[in-house]
Amino acid sequence: MKLFYAPSSPYVRKVLACAIALDLDRQIELVPVKPFESPAELLAVNPLSRIPCLVTSDGAALFDSPVICEYLDSIDGPAILFPPVGRARWRALKQQAMADGILDAAVARRMESLRPQEAARDAFMARQQAAVVRTLAVLESDPPHRTVDIGTISIACALGYLDFRFAHEPWRDTHPRLAAWCAGFAENPCIARTTPRDAV
Ligand SMILES: N[C@@H](CCC(=O)N[C@@H](CS)C(=O)NCC(=O)O)C(=O)O
Incomplete structure (x- = not known):
């Protein structure tokens, strides 16, 4: 998986913290971007030009942080971070x-x-x-x-x-x-x- 990110973004931090809590962080390659400069590589996956944006291993682009966090929580077995009911x-x-x-x-x-x-x-x-x-x-x-x-x-x-x-x-x-x-x-x-x- 690839995560378009910046180390100052608190929304990115949510995603990375969830990945660490789920022991998935080593599966994520970090791609540094400056979203306010609307780089083509970010626009290709997120028309809003915002980070975080996660590209999954099967090529789907996901945003924003609540969606990405819930996706990560769904990867391996039952949910851990999102109480189900x-x-x-x-x-x-x-x-x-x-x-x-x-x-x-x-x-x-x-x-x-x-x-x-x-x-x-x-x-x-x-x-x-x-x-x-x-x-x-x-x-x-x-x-x-x-x-x-x-x-x-x-x-x-x-x-x-x-x-x-x-x-x-x-x-x-x-x-x-x-x-x-x-x-x-x-x-x-x-x-x-x-x-x-x-x-x-
Ligand atoms: N609701 C979004 C907010 C994401 C967001 O606003 N990210 C900022 C970086 S901290 C951004 O990419 N801003 C660029 C822009 O608004 O053009 C989320 O939870 O992911």
Whole structure:
């Protein structure tokens, strides 16, 4: 399998963390790309020019990160990361949605922060920041469990992105239960081995 990727992308991190948790990472060849430059090799597999994009061993191109993560979980036997039924399933999928929502808001805010300052930009950024603040409060009120699943992996990647791009806005002191969970969960190899970094 081939994964179009960048080491700074939190959505890519979700996929790599799932692959490590499923012991599939050695089956994945990493193809570095810069999605914002719309390279032809990425457009050939993903018309949205976004990463992650996985090309499976039988040539199918899959995106976005929830789809790829569920595909990886389906490869070998029964699902491990996506609880198949019941409360555990809906809790994990809702956690993934909250984590991806934090990422969507935080990534959009970071992109806007690189543009010239003006009132409309600042209002948009404030709205994205408020979405993150509210979602962190919800996670603090009902912290994730220690279980390694798509919900907890996604939350760890979202919090890791805040640390990576918004280190000047510390969240731990105001969210002690989430911080304690994050510190424990970070010891899992799937998180410890996927620390984000800028592409060189
Ligand atoms: N919902 C998508 C988001 C993917 C995404 O936005 N990836 C960013 C990199 S962090 C990207 O490729 N952006 C390029 C663009 O939007 O043109 C997912 O979960 O995979």
